[in-house]
Amino acid sequence: MIPEKPQISIVVPVLQEAQNIPSLVAQIASALDKTVPEWELILVDDDSRDGTIEVCARLCQKGLPLHLLVRRFQRGLASAVVHGLGFARAPVLVVMDADLSHPSTSIPAFYQEIRNGFDFVVGSRYINGGGTDDKWTVYRYLNSKLACLLARPLTSINDPMSGFFAMSRRVWERCGTISPVGYKIGLEIMVKGHPERVKELPIRFRTRVHGESKLTIKQQWLYLTQLVSLYRHR
Secondary structure (H helix, E strand, C coil): CCCCCCCEEEEEEECCCCCCHHHHHHHHHHHHCCCCCCEEEEEEECCCCCCHHHHHHHHHHCCCCEEEEECCCCCCHHHHHHHHHHHCCCCEEEECCCCCCCCHHHHHHHHHHHHCCCCEEEEECCCCCCEECCCCCHHHHHHHHHHHHHHHHHCCCCCCCCCCEEEEHHHHHHCCCCCCCCCCHHHHHHHHHCCCCEEEEECEECCCCCCCCCCCHHHHHHHHHHHHHHHHHC
16 A cells, blocks of 8 residues: 555666566565655656566555556656656655665665665765676676776765665756756766765675666666766766
8 A cells, every 4th residue: 555655755667577576566565664664666667568567566456565667758767866856756866766676674784874864875885885696707806897997076975876875865866957868867866866874885786687678778878978067067
């Protein structure tokens, strides 16, 4: 059942992720039902046509607090996140991926840190206790580290590329105009939302089992375009 006043909204962009959605929802429910029972999950689907609508309908029939927003004429991870955040109602907002790479068990800790006064919390692979699984290739690791290095003048955190983060609603409302270019929406929110207290929590990033990675050469080019825009903004 969808709560009238959720305390936490989780926004997840999805594209061709029907195989992962049942496990994702089950893991989130397991993490939150006993810790933050007033929660809502917002899936933003870019017209996948892979059974996502049917999968979500079955989950809703079970009483899970799930919203599915289907976009027919727009594409892009960042714009999907912006769309979902605009629909979210809670004072604490979380963004994560649909491919099960981000541990849902960390969401209660993210929530508690925001309640404790932090403005922005990042799930970090690159601090003590964090990491990636052994399936990462050397190329992928170096690519990620280079992307982080390019963003360091914009933020002092160790993992600005993380797609798993939480924030207070006031940070989101301070962002103003968000230009949904590229896929690192968290970095753009940090630059434009001006969070005063930021904290990194260690996570173990897992490689997806089902489906295909959305990281392409085009996405990497869009990231560079996004960086230029953010440097100009700063």
